[in-house]
Amino acid sequence: MNCNTFSIVARCPRSRMLGVAVSTAVPAVGAICPRIIPGVGAASTQAWVNPYLAIEALNRLQSGTDAATALAEVLRADDARDVRQIGLVDAGGRAASWSGSACTPWFGHLTGEGWAIQGNMLTGPEVLDAMRDAFLGAEDAAFPERLVLALEAAQSAGGDKRGKQSAAVLVYGVEDYPAVDLRVDEHPDPVTELRRVWTVFQAQTMPFLQGMPRRGQPPQPSPDEVVAMLLLPPAERPGGAPATDLWTDVLGIDVPPQRRAELLAAFRTIGAEIRRLRSLDLTDLHPAVVFRP
Amino acid sequence: MNLDFATIADLTAGRVAAVTITEHLLDRIRRLDPGLHSFICLAPDALDQARRADAETRAGRSRGLLHGIPVGIKDNYLTANMPTTAGTTAPGVDFPRTDSAAAARLRAAGAILIGKTRTHEYAWGTVTPPVRNPWDLSRIPGGSSGGSGAAVAAGLCPAAMGSDTGGSIRIPASLCGTVGLKPTFGRISRTGIVPHSWSLDHAGPLTRSVADAALLLQVLAGEDSTDPACSAAPVPDYRAALNEPSVAGLRVAVIRNHFFGRNHPDVDAAVETAIAWFGGHGAVIRDVTLPNLEYGLGAIFAIELASSAAYHDVALRAGRTCHFTDDVRLLVEMGRLVTGADVIKAEQFRQVLKHDVARVFVEADIILGPTEPVTAPRIGETHVAVAGGEESALAATWRLTYPYNLTGLPAITLPCGFDPAGLPIGLQVAAAPFAEPILLRAAAAYEAAHEWKDRHPANA
Numbered sequence: 117m118n119c120n121t122f123s124i125v126a127r128c129p130r131s132r133m134l135g136v137a138v139s140t141a142v143p144a145v146g147a148i149c150p151r152i153i154p155g156v157g158a159a160s161t162q163a164w165v166n167p168y169l170a171i172e173a174l175n176r177l178q179s180g181t182d183a184a185t186a187l188a189e190v191l192r193a194d195d196a197r198d199v200r201q202i203g204l205v206d207a208g209g210r211a212a213s214w215s216g217s218a219c220t221p222w223f224g225h226l227t228g229e230g231w232a233i234q235g236n237m238l239t240g241p242e243v244l245d246a247m248r249d250a251f252l253g254a255e256d257a258a259f260p261e262r263l264v265l266a267l268e269a270a271q272s273a274g275g276d277k278r279g280k281q282s283a284a285v286l287v288y289g290v291e292d293y294p295a296v297d298l299r300v301d302e303h304p305d306p307v308t309e310l311r312r313v314w315t316v317f318q319a320q321t322m323p324f325l326q327g328m329p330r331r332g333q334p335p336q337p338s339p340d341e342v343v344a345m346l347l348l349p350p351a352e353r354p355g356g357a358p359a360t361d362l363w364t365d366v367l368g369i370d371v372p373p374q375r376r377a378e379l380l381a382a383f384r385t386i387g388a389e390i391r392r393l394r395s396l397d398l399t400d401l402h403p404a405v406v407f408r409p
Numbered sequence: 410m411n412l413d414f415a416t417i418a419d420l421t422a423g424r425v426a427a428v429t430i431t432e433h434l435l436d437r438i439r440r441l442d443p444g445l446h447s448f449i450c451l452a453p454d455a456l457d458q459a460r461r462a463d464a465e466t467r468a469g470r471s472r473g474l475l476h477g478i479p480v481g482i483k484d485n486y487l488t489a490n491m492p493t494t495a496g497t498t499a500p501g502v503d504f505p506r507t508d509s510a511a512a513a514r515l516r517a518a519g520a521i522l523i524g525k526t527r528t529h530e531y532a533w534g535t536v537t538p539p540v541r542n543p544w545d546l547s548r549i550p551g552g553s554s555g556g557s558g559a560a561v562a563a564g565l566c567p568a569a570m571g572s573d574t575g576g577s578i579r580i581p582a583s584l585c586g587t588v589g590l591k592p593t594f595g596r597i598s599r600t601g602i603v604p605h606s607w608s609l610d611h612a613g614p615l616t617r618s619v620a621d622a623a624l625l626l627q628v629l630a631g632e633d634s635t636d637p638a639c640s641a642a643p644v645p646d647y648r649a650a651l652n653e654p655s656v657a658g659l660r661v662a663v664i665r666n667h668f669f670g671r672n673h674p675d676v677d678a679a680v681e682t683a684i685a686w687f688g689g690h691g692a693v694i695r696d697v698t699l700p701n702l703e704y705g706l707g708a709i710f711a712i713e714l715a716s717s718a719a720y721h722d723v724a725l726r727a728g729r730t731c732h733f734t735d736d737v738r739l740l741v742e743m744g745r746l747v748t749g750a751d752v753i754k755a756e757q758f759r760q761v762l763k764h765d766v767a768r769v770f771v772e773a774d775i776i777l778g779p780t781e782p783v784t785a786p787r788i789g790e791t792h793v794a795v796a797g798g799e800e801s802a803l804a805a806t807w808r809l810t811y812p813y814n815l816t817g818l819p820a821i822t823l824p825c826g827f828d829p830a831g832l833p834i835g836l837q838v839a840a841a842p843f844a845e846p847i848l849l850r851a852a853a854a855y856e857a858a859h860e861w862k863d864r865h866p867a868n869a
Contacts, residue, residue, distance in 0.1 A: 396754070398757040401760045402760065403756035405756055
């Protein structure tokens with residue numbers, strides 16, 4: 117699988133969280149590229165994806181190897197390293213990245229203290245610069261927020277040359293379950309959708325996660341206000357958007373999902389003709405409307 | 410006189426009794442229409458109407474220009490003596506049994522409303538199932554007035570009414586080899602015709618001669634306060650325009666973009682020959698281009714889809730559009746996807762096109778071109794061969810007709826040849842608003858100099 121992608125792998129020096137944020141023009145990037153072992157390291161394996169690069173590299177980190185050495189070792193064993201791209205950060209904040217010389221241009225990577233940013237089939241180097249600036253410029257923000265900001269900056273700077281399809285953010289703290297694991301698997305504007313989901317997640321899921329059992333601690337009951345919130349319909353909870361259905365509420369047509377797809381498909385050529393009409397400037401023309409009071 | 414393909418002018422001149430022609434046509438319909446399906450119902454009182462007309466004739470009275478002439482009427486015109494379906498079998502649709510304005514005018518002029526001709530459902534489409542083309546039963550008659558085109562071409566009635574929103578009179582007339590006249594927008598009242606798109610809908614006749622089209626226009630044209638778009642412009646004597654069938658000195662414009670370049674070579678050849686005939690008989694031919702026509706399809710789609718969705722809004726909200734045939738249901742439901750701003754912009758764009766054609770008519774009396782880029786497609790054919798490749802059959806069949814719905818110009822189609830398979834080709838003539846006299850004169854002159862209208866289909 118060729119995941120032409122931009123991603124950031126990072127470790128938060130304050131919270132010691134490990135995280136990956138990634139977007140690409142292939143569906144379900146969140147299930148393919150990011151991998152984290154809590155307390156050990158985080159990786160994103162991309163371009164012509166070899167999942168074992170991330171698995172083996174994290175195994176090496178687990179046995180005490182540093183990021184740069186682990187990365188060099190696993191790449192040495194991969195004959196197709198020229199088409200691989202991988203970013204790695206260890207629990208000590210040491211980062212390493214590799215971009216094989218046969219990745220699709222534009223490709224490249226940047227690394228710094230606690231972070232590695234990499235991408236291929238990009239519109240240009242400005243995508244990675246924008247990610248770095250957004251990530252480093254939001255030092256006071258929560259760690260997952262900084263990762264989402266980096267993705268948004270990349271998308272604004274150009275992103276993937278082919279367009280957009282999926283995005284994900286994965287963050288682990290000290291627990292063996294993730295602190296944040298959000299993925300937009302198939303969407304025309306996945307990074308924007310990821311931002312929306314992240315906003316709802318913060319308002320509705322994070323309070324609940326805070327009460328979840330932790331390793332080595334006795335389980336606590338969820339606070340009453342969290343229980344009460346979760347009993348509400350999603351739209352009535354904090355951060356919940358009132359459910360506006362474009363079809364029924366805006367267009368005024370109530371048809372099942374499959375029919376919607378048929379209508380949109382049939383409308384495609386008509387819509388193209390109407391868009392051509394939209395390109396005209398007709399500001400000063402009174403429309404041809406017959407009206408006789 | 411051979412009554413099979415007699416024109417109204419023939420019947421009137423020959424003083425053929427109304428009962429004679431009505432019985433003759435009813436017999437032909439009984440024999441031929443099971444293969445054509447052009448009529449959805451026949452008037453139970455057709456012979457009664459004919460007997461009354463003959464009694465009046467014997468008493469020395471004539472009701473008018475169509476006294477004792479059987480006329481078919483498209484099934485989206487309301488009629489008092491026959492039910493109306495608008496081509497739909499959806500449950501819960503019940504149209505009143507009253508005469509549309511056009512039906513009333515036809516009756517007042519003495520016409521016998523002999524039957525209802527089939528329409529594509531709600532006048533939305535160019536196939537008109539189950540009607541077949543009399544020139545080749547494996548082919549569509551065009552639409553949406555497909556029943557009228559097939560019936561007139563097959564000699565089942567000398568004239569039939571059609572309605573035209575994007576070409577629905579001219580398309581079947583061209584594909585069936587008849588004359589089809591869409592007069593200026595507002596020239597004929599649409600009151601009592603099931604609406605499709607209020608600002609694009611036109612009423613008009615399909616006939617076997619230009620003179621008959623003029624005759625029906627004479628009867629049908631005129632003010633009607635119950636149709637908000639109906640014009641109060643005075644009605645000239647259209648028949649007088651036919652007294653001098655000459656094109657000498659006529660200024661002819663040919664729109665070289667949009668109307669040419671993507672037609673079947675057989676169509677181009679026939680139409681170029683027709684244009685050359687005009688040039689050879691004293692007309693001055695001038696090529697023009699209207700670049701803004703490239704925006705026309707978006708404009709008519711926006712207006713037509715949105716208007717249709719508005720007309721069918723109650724059915725749409727009640728979930729009853731699922732009873733429509735698939736193609737029509739899709740078009741009606743897609744109307745909800747067109748935004749209001751796009752519809753208004755489309756209506757603004759019509760002013761652009763209106764100004765463009767007005768400039769053409771400063772130096773021209775008529776515009777000549779093809780009616781259809783192809784001859785009749787086969788039933789079930791989704792794509793047709795045109796110059797430069799294939800085109801969707803639906804897109805092709807209205808490509809050359811809808812510009813005159815957007816502009817509201819009068820336009821007539823008449824046969825100008827046949828392809829090697831023996832299928833008719835239509836010549837489209839358009840003129841300035843309300844310039845039907847010059848339009849009819851030019852068409853009649855061409856018709857008189859050719860024998861196309863004397864050819865009749867084998868299946869008739």
